[in-house]
Amino acid sequence: MRKGTIISFYSNFVIVSDDTDRSETLCSLRGRFKLSNIKPLVGDKVEYITDHDRGRIESILPRRNVIEKPRISNVDQVIAVFSISKPDVPYSTIDRTLANVSRSIKNILVVLNKTDITDERRLEEFKHIYGIYNLCLVSAYTKMGIEELRSNLKDKISVFAGPSGVGKSSLINEIIDSNLKIGLISESTNLGKHTTTTASLLKIPNGGFVVDTPGFTTTEFTKINPEDVQKLFPEIFEASGECAFDDCLHEFEPECKVKELVEKGKIPKSRYEHYLSILNEIKSQKIGDVRFDKKR
Numbered sequence: 394m395r396k397g398t399i400i401s402f403y404s405n406f407v408i409v410s411d412d413t414d415r416s417e418t419l420c421s422l423r424g425r426f427k428l429s430n431i432k433p434l435v436g437d438k439v440e441y442i443t444d445h446d447r448g449r450i451e452s453i454l455p456r457r458n459v460i461e462k463p464r465i466s467n468v469d470q471v472i473a474v475f476s477i478s479k480p481d482v483p484y485s486t487i488d489r490t491l492a493n494v495s496r497s498i499k500n501i502l503v504v505l506n507k508t509d510i511t512d513e514r515r516l517e518e519f520k521h522i523y524g525i526y527n528l529c530l531v532s533a534y535t536k537m538g539i540e541e542l543r544s545n546l547k548d549k550i551s552v553f554a555g556p557s558g559v560g561k562s563s564l565i566n567e568i569i570d571s572n573l574k575i576g577l578i579s580e581s582t583n584l585g586k587h588t589t590t591t592a593s594l595l596k597i598p599n600g601g602f603v604v605d606t607p608g609f610t611t612t613e614f615t616k617i618n619p620e621d622v623q624k625l626f627p628e629i630f631e632a633s634g635e636c637a638f639d640d641c642l643h644e645f646e647p648e649c650k651v652k653e654l655v656e657k658g659k660i661p662k663s664r665y666e667h668y669l670s671i672l673n674e675i676k677s678q679k680i681g682d683v684r685f686d687k688k689r
Contacts, residue, residue, distance in 0.1 A: 395411060395440070396440055397441060398437070398438055401435060401593035402435070406421055408420070409441055415596065420450050426450070436594065436604075437453050437456065438454040438467060439454065460552065465550075468552050470545075470550075470551050471498045472542075472546070472551050473504065473554055474555035474560065475487050475490075477507075477511055478507050478515070488663070489667065491526070494554060506531055508530045509532040526627070533564050533566075533567055543568050546568065548600040550602050551603050619676050623668065625671070632650045634650075
């Protein structure tokens, strides 16, 4: 019995990368998986047997986590890629994307691409605002920061996420020496067009896998309680422990540590404002749900 990782699907078969020698085998599924409606996912750790050049999956090992759209299991980290120059992604979009990502995976590496064409003052501002996260400043064009980024990916399953046009595919091409299709910037909107529609794990030469997925591009928030929104902003959640009230939402409550830190400039004002925006959005949804229930 061998162990490996499902890296892609091919018709009714899956491709498994062996955990020991990283060889790839086209594997079928045992009939009992179909009968029990067990659906394998990209990222699944499996046990399999081989016969000549084909294999058969015998069991799917327990999953550590699962992210949606597309569904991928056992993800170690999300690489959230942004640009503040061609395209100039608004901080509101960056914050909503990071908040959405953190609902599924807490381990986030924030990557700012296209630093070679970004004003130095804006780079410093970005580092100040997002210093709460692990940061990596790179340029796919000049190759600056690529080795640092590659070292952060070693022996991990890493999902690349972020708005279109920021250079996710270009960065992956540099990391794995591949040829993913690169998106074009729309001249009319200055935003990119999606080029990635399916999920498969791509091997990194020195160990690990990456996947480019549009799954986290949505910035809509549903199925979350107002009191949980602060958990999506690490600096706000960290400061909330010093608020006078345990149920403080950092809006109008007195003796709020979060508001105090915002006033002192220790929590960026933009982050706080975007937190409030999401919070009020969620609260409005809850009010709408109550009204709908009453009508029914």
